[in-house]
Every structure is written in structure tokens, then in C-alpha cells.
Amino acid sequence: MPQGWLDFEQPLAELMERIDELTAIGAKEEVKRLREQVKELKSKLYSNLTPWQQVLLARHPRRPYMLDYIERMVTDFVELHGDRAFADDPAIIAGIGKINETGLAIIGHQKGRDTKEKLYRNFGMPHPEGYRKTLRVMKLAVRFGLPILSLIDTPAAYPGVGAEERGQAEAIARNLREMAILPVPIVVVVCGEGGSGGALAVAVGNRVLMQENALFSVISPEGCASILWRDGSKTKEAAEVLKMTASDLLKFGIIDEVVPEPLGGAHQDWDEAAKLLKRAVMANFRKLALKSAEELVKQRISKLASVGVYTR
């Protein structure tokens, strides 16, 4: 069975493997025919995904991570390390670079691809020093008038002993407050898992985008299932009731825009996914560049102020 694909993707994975084999022996006609089949199969497999399948896609082991996008979108990237107080957190990347010759600061989560890197990146779950690093780099951006791009992909902020000792709650809270009042444009894109406070801590922006198959949620489906049904295995039901997909959240007005992905998801074609992401990000930065610092802060805060549903 081909590795790194989801169960429901197996027919596609097998077809792709077959194409690789035939390409190797130069069977051009047959390859062409199979490529048509791939297209058909993709539109069949990926239209009408269930919420749970969307969860699986957002967590797909082949999905591009932050550094994969940086490699494809950003030139002259300089990664910056450390919070100047305690440590460097490998679960968070922060740095400066250029997109289309425009300088910017970039922050976000980084997951690992193989077991060793997963452990090194703590599965993309930051400690307080990670959030403090992002704030340090964001304030650097403000001093030099750079816009900020934040790419979100985390299951959660890490729930551990050291994280509590060093003030996980305070680090997240401070980021929320400070990001709200930074006088430069901020564009946020949820690229994979937007796991609760751990994601939100770097998700305050003038424009909040989500990739088509990304998630943004108050709690993981696993956590919700164990609270609601006292049964951690009822994740499918939980994924449904939580309304955590890009299309749900666009409908609720919680996000501003959905960034398209290649047919079948970002993992099918990293270059194409990066191209689509870059296009969306730059279009938003261009619009925000027309606003003054005061307008940016005002727009960001009034957008937040309007979120909520209540009656009298």
C-alpha cells in the first residue's frame, strides 16, 4: 500500500504509483490515459468531503508546512531565533524576507515531517518562548515598517509543565493584545490545523484567510468528543458539530477569504499550492498598503469587536 496517503485516497495513490512505473518505461500513451483518470478520480474523491475527511486533509502527512511555503514564496529569507528571555522554540518559525521584492516579517508554526523532526518541532505545539519570539520579531517589523505575514498550523499550544511554569497563558494573552495594536499590515493564513488558543495567539490580523482544506477550531474534535459524549472516538460527530472548516467560517464571517488549493488539496502539488497562497497574500497586502497605521489598527479591532452572536 502506498505510504503517506489517507485510506480514502488509496485508489488515487495506486494510480499515481502506476503512472510512475509506466513513465519509467516510457509508455507515453498509457500514461496520458491514466492522467485523465487521475483528474476524474480526484474530482470524485474530493468533492463533497465530510467534515472528518477535511480534518484528515488538514493534518495530511504530505501537506506542505511553513518552511515548504517559505522556500517557494519568499526570497532572501533570514530566520531569526529566540525570545531573548529563555530559549528558542523550534515549533515556531520567525524571520524576515521578501516576496516580489517587498520586505516583510513572517511568523508561524512548523511541524516535522519524520519522527525525528516531529519531536524536534514538538509536533508544531509551541511553548511560551515561541509566542514571545513571534512578538519580538513583530515589534522588529514595526520599527522598520515591514508588514507581517502569519502562517498558522498547530494542533494546540503545548500543555506541559515547563509551558505552565513559563506562563503559556500570559504569552498567548500578550500576543493577542499586542497584535491588535501593531501599526503595520498583518495578513494571517490558516494553512493546516488552527488549533484553539495555540493558533489564535498568532492569528490577529487585518485579513484572516484560510486555505480551502484548513481548520480553525475552539477545541480539537477529539477533545470535543471526550467532553460532549465522554467518548474520545466520536471524533467524526464532533468534527461535524464544531463547524471548523474554511467554508463554515467564511459563512460565519469569522474569516475574510478562502485561499484555493490544487485539486485534491495542497499535498497534491506543493508548487501550485504555494503559487495560489502567494497570490492571495500579495493581493491582500496590496490593498492594506493603502491604509494608514491608525486605520489598520482601527480596522483590525472593529473586525474583532463585531464577532459574536447574542440577543436581548
Next chain:
Amino acid sequence: MTQSQTPDGMWLRCDGCGEILYRKALERNFFICMRCGHHFRIFPEQYIKIILDNGLKELDSDLAPSDPLEFPQYREKLAKARSKTGKPDAFSYGKGKISGRPVVFGVMDFRFIGGSMGSVVGEKIARSIRLARNKRLPLIIVSTSGGARMHEGMFSLMQMAKTAAELGLLRQAHIPYISIPVDPCTGGVMASFASLGDIIISEPGALLGFAGPRVIENTIGEKLPKGFQRAEFLLKHGFLDMVVSRRDLKETLTRILSILWPQKQDESGTL
């Protein structure tokens, strides 16, 4: 909940030392155990009595939640919480006075779905912050919560950013905000407005943190040491200004306000 968590019987057993205590005597003692000093959990009406001179002039008391996700069992939960507390949601705020000084005061109710923050709590906290800014009054919030309210999904999570953003503006306006997280306060409330006080005060033994202790124990696969995430632990690690006996809470607030906001003592006309 055990009786010691909801002080409404005649006799109450202390969680700290096991002593059986007479309710009336305990109430006179700020719900602090006469024998061991354990602070019983108390609720908004008691905090209002302890901290404010003449009660709370409540605002937006009719703001009520709806069910934007049509989440299973949510409406039933809301109805139950409402009949238990007599309130439509978990946060009350308004104007009041502390030793003659006008303030904006808000307090959470843990009995209402674990003090969880959904749209109504977030909106009312944001309004209390705006009121403090517009009237130039110090803001005091007593927080107790299990975090963001799952049943309102992302609407709940966004309240963290909404409240923190309003506090950014309050801070720029140089108006003091004193945060009083009390037992228990975790999750999205601790990771937003409750951790952003100019001054942060808690009570002895209060459980405060980001992740709940059981979540951490499941993650690390071992028992947490005694005292972990208690107020004294946060004080030691630098995340609280002080841990104050409930008996001294009002006096402490009065002293702080007299220094940070002295000019406002006699300007009670706004009330």
C-alpha cells in the same frame, strides 16, 4: 459539585481540613475556613458584597446567548444554567464604588457552564473595557472560568482576541485594569483578559493556568506535583503580583487605586 464548592447549606465541610463549619460564621469570615484558611469558592453576589461599597449598578444584564452552531444539548445547558444562577450568561458588569472611588467592575460566575466564555461573556467584557475607557474609570474584573465555550465554536475562541484587543486600547489610554483571577481560572480566559491586568491579584490556593491539570497529566503521563498551578506557584514564577487573603482584598484594591488613580476619589458624579 460538593457542598464546599457551593456554599448554600447550613453546615459546610472544609476541603482544606475537613472541619464542619457553620455557614453564617463562615460567611462573616469571607468564606475563609476559620481553622485552616482555605478559601471556599464564592460567587458574583459575594464578590460584589466583599469588594463594592453599595452593590453593582449592572449594565447589559439582558444580553443573552443564542445558538449559532445549533450545537447538541446547548440550549438545554443554557436553560439549566439560567435557572441555577438567575442570569442569562456567565458575566455581570457595571459601575460601583470601592471605598468611595468609582470603578467599572465585572465578575464571572463559575456556576454558569463552568464560567465559560462565549459571545455574551466576550461582548460584555469588551463593553466593560470600553466603558472604563470612555468614562476614564479604573477597571476591575474577577475571573473564574474553564475557558472558551465549546458550544459556540469559533465565535467563542474569537472572544479571546476581542477582549485582549480592547485591553490594548485601554492600556494606551493609561487607565488601570486590575485583574483578579480566582479559583479556578484556566484556558481561554486565563489566556486572554485575565492575564493582562496592569496588576494581577489572586487568592490563596486558587488553581490558575492555561491547560487544565488533567490535560497536562495525560500529555506527560505522570502525576503533577502538589501545588502545581496554584496561585502561590504562579506568584513564585512571576505571573501574579500578589496572593491576597479575601479578607484583605478590598483594602488592597483601595490602596492600589489611591496611588494609581488618586484624582478620581471625589468625582463620583458619573455614578
